[in-house]
Amino acid sequence: MLKETLLKAWWESWEGTRRGDEEREVEGLREYLTSADRLAVVTGNEDKLRAVNKVLRRFGLPEAEMIRVPTEMADATPCPAIFKAIMGVQVSDADVVIARGRLGVPGSGAMTVFMDARCRLLTAALSPPHVLHEMSVKEAMEREAEEALRRLGMRETTSR
């Protein structure tokens, strides 16, 4: 499904007829997320995993498992959040990999990324640098995971 969407959008871009995201493309992403069997979070921290799972549950998604990797290595890349997710994709069988890392250079704040099993970037959410907000890492990760799902039009199926 996503492969057809991408191909079609590429041809549109190439022909200069692309006019932004279409409703059925966004719907396709929601369907992909809600039909995923295995989700995983790239973290060795039980608190962060729990924070994400709390959000996933509220949106009616299955609980995520943990992918434990030396995520610090992603800090050497231009966009640690994205590369952390790519690391997770490569050492798991998950359909959706969730990772939180630095957006860019030190001081640039954080991003939580949702990626599919082919390293396709599905959605994301940002936070300001930690020193400029009052949230704990757990709170920030929860807020970002929630926003990443909401911005695709996904709705909570159960309350907090």
Added chain:
Amino acid sequence: MLKETLLKAWWESWEGTRRGDEEREVEGLREYLTSADRLAVVTGNEDKLRAVNKVLRRFGLPEAEMIRVPTEMADATPCPAIFKAIMGVQVSDADVVIARGRLGVPGSGAMTVFMDARCRLLTAALSPPHVLHEMSVKEAMEREAEEALRRLGMRETTSR
């Protein structure tokens, strides 16, 4: 300056002592942005350029020039917003390149990215897919540019 920040942060990550963004790292990014002589926006659209310049002016930054490239080509990459900025860096002399593009796959919404002359990702801001919000591209770009600056703690020096 950014080169020392990166090196230090990499060693901290490697040694496992990295504890998130530091105040002086964020301050360094603000200084980099406010001392930039040449800013540029990767767009061929005068309206988008004006929208960004309106924001830059409010934050006391110099006006950006236009970088006209076939940005559609970036749509073939996993994160079009970032690669559009990289395209801009490579064909300009700007100290800061601003680009807006798709976050990831079709349907994943948009991101505005601020990048330095060495493709370092300084800050960014996201919008939901266009079909889910009511804003024009111009409004969305203005909002994202503003948020990208604000999230680093930058303040407007003049009012709207």
